[in-house]
Amino acid sequence: MTGIQKAACIGGGVIGGAWAARFLLGGIDVSMYDPHPQAERIVGEVLANAERAYAMLTTAPLPPKGKLTFYKTIEEAVHGADWIQESVPERVDLKRGVLTQIDAAADPKALIGSSTSGIMPTELQRDMKHPERMFVAHPYNPVYLLPLAELVGGTKTSPETLELAKARLAPIGMIGVILKKEIEAFVGDRLLEAVWREGLWLIHDDICDTETLDDVIRYSFGIRWAQMGMFETYRIAGGEAGMRHFLAQFGPCLSWPWTKLTDVVDLDDALVDKIAGQSDAQSGARGIRELERIRDENLVGIMQALKGADGGKGWGAGKILGDFEKHLWAKGGAKKDHLDPSAPLRLIDTKVSPAWVDYNGHMTEHRYLQVFGDTSDALLRLIGVDFAYVEAGHSYYTVETHIRHLGEAKLGTKLYATLQLLSTDDKRIRFFTTIHDAETGDALATAEQLMLHVDSKAGKSVAAPADVLARLAPIAQAHAALPVPEGVGRSVGQKR
Known part of the structure; x- marks a missing residue:
């Protein structure tokens, strides 16, 4: 068995709700626990947007949508699940307590992933009886569209757990990348933190406003990164001589005083008000669900375009989508036989x-x-x-x-x-x-x-x-x- 048979989502916020949508649209029943009084409405709205996005993303035959059931306790929610995804607020004590509860109630063979954005799994698995099956499965929002999950093990996580987690993600259109070592904030958020820190200084120093900064990203290197990442992009910048020439030519720039990455901006009230005001002027006319739908349409368009790249073999996230569709067609394409x-x-x-x-x-x-x-x-x-x-x-x-x-x-x-x-x-x-x-x-x-x-x-x-x-x-x-x-x-x- 490689696929997930039943999933449990503990926490139904932005990330937990989107994990649930990814599982449900992959034909997997989901048990949900979230004490928030509006949890069912919030998760329902996220699922509606996910279904809308999938209708644009692919014409491959999706399996029958899984059943979503809300439970009043963690113990009830994790019963019978073989993949349990924790997505509660980012506090070590809270997450550790919830994961320990999950560990005590879940099947000993169930995989337990945490959606944490930066807490090391060794800290989270400290009090667990079966820590070998616990790991970080850090996704990117929206989880139901973006295919990546960073898989990070702690000192007590078994290598087999990470390999099994990677295999179980593939049938729902995701790619798990296994990090060799645990580190705070993993890989993706460390890169994002560096760009975010520099961006805050650019706003603080009145170099540009939030909209201009976003335009610089989305109209230039953001598009390059979307399909080729950083190092492959820079290899091309080195021309025929490749990466070695690029490093020789641009490496010395790293010693120039171009960035403030080692200097932390003071997020005082004035800067917070400036950023919030510019952001409201930039995007405040649209509600959060409308912005999510626009984001989803843009992501679908990029992924669909990348699916046809490289002579139809696919490229980047488009190749992951193409492989996911092959899996869907293999499972559901024969339904017309009758x-x-x-x-x-x-x-x-x-x-x-x-x-x-x-x-x-x-x-x-x-x-x-x-x-x-x-x-x-x-x-x-x-x-x-x-x-x-x-x-x-x-x-x-x-x-x-x-x-x-x-x-x-x-x-x-x-x-x-x-x-x-x-x-x-x-x-x-x-x-x-x-x-x-x-x-x-x-x-x-x-x-x-x-x-x-x-x-x-x-x-x-x-x-x-x-x-x-x-x-x-x-x-x-x-x-x-x-x-x-x-x-x-x-x-x-x-x-x-």
């Missing part, structure tokens, strides 16, 4: 997300092609042309497409797509796809397409193997008896 071939196959159900609309609020033209592509991919999975098949060197390539736009899809419109085979042989599949408004059934767009089976390594068309043709044959035979859809064989501009 489809009745006596009618056009209903292969895709989706919804027009905010990332899919243009300035008019209508579904952007290329998103129609995406839905058509997702539908043809669903057909291919149905006949056995899945990721493993493609990686082995064969696939079907689309060689011709004719699209008609018949209606309008707007933000939030629920859609489904049907596909009817028109003709097949050992190399070709010709089919007709219709995108429907799920509420009215109206046809919004159609596509007539031709796909050709190829040997991708040889770069030429070849006959599909017998097992693929055997899966295709009964569908083709049944669809041959269906009426030819209106629009088949039309030329561009042909009058109706």
Whole structure:
């Protein structure tokens, strides 16, 4: 068993609620304990935003959403869980006490992760009876989108625990990075603290305001870091000579008085008022949930773009998303096997997300092609042309497409797509796809397409193997008896 079977979240704030959303959308039941009187509302709102983000993030078939249950005690919440995530406020005494309670009540084999941003796990596991299974699993907000968790063991944590934790995170689309040694604030927050400290001085000294500082980050190195990190970015800056040249050229700058990283700014009332006022002017017109949704849309767009990088292999967080989708398709992609071939196959159900609309609020033209592509991919999975098949060197390539736009899809419109085979042989599949408004059934767009089976390594068309043709044959035979859809064989501009 590598995946998480049941999770418990102790603490349901910003981080704990987002952990719960990540687990639930991964099909994992979650037991939650949080004494806050508004905990159910807060976690519910976080989950709603997470579901909205996942609808934009992927069309892969998510598992049925896990069940969320709130309990009145820690002991009840951790019962039966094999992954327990502690996300209570950042106080050593509080966290240590809660983790000791968890340890006493949980299954001895359950993994116990702490979301602490900087407390060393050795301090937290001090009073535990089973400290070997306790570790830091430090995520980044929003946990349901950002895939990283820093995994840090204490002196009593077993190496096997960290490896098992890393393996259990992968099926829910996360990557665990194991640190070799524990250190306060780990890796990520140490880097963030350095940038944050310098930023506070820049505001304090009136070099810029908060909005300008954020613009400098998000319009320059922030984008570079998002896809390549720091050292790989600097290696490129060294040109053909690489990192050694970069260090020789820019290393001496480290001794120049450019930063105040060793000098702590005094966060007095005047500076706090200055920062708070500038921040209110920058973002105060938007509520926190709206800002979260805008953040989620931006992250989804970056991750989706990175998923197609490196010739479709994916890059950075996009590669993690691509691997997660492969896992989802492997688990849920076969659910269409029971489809009745006596009618056009209903292969895709989706919804027009905010990332899919243009300035008019209508579904952007290329998103129609995406839905058509997702539908043809669903057909291919149905006949056995899945990721493993493609990686082995064969696939079907689309060689011709004719699209008609018949209606309008707007933000939030629920859609489904049907596909009817028109003709097949050992190399070709010709089919007709219709995108429907799920509420009215109206046809919004159609596509007539031709796909050709190829040997991708040889770069030429070849006959599909017998097992693929055997899966295709009964569908083709049944669809041959269906009426030819209106629009088949039309030329561009042909009058109706």
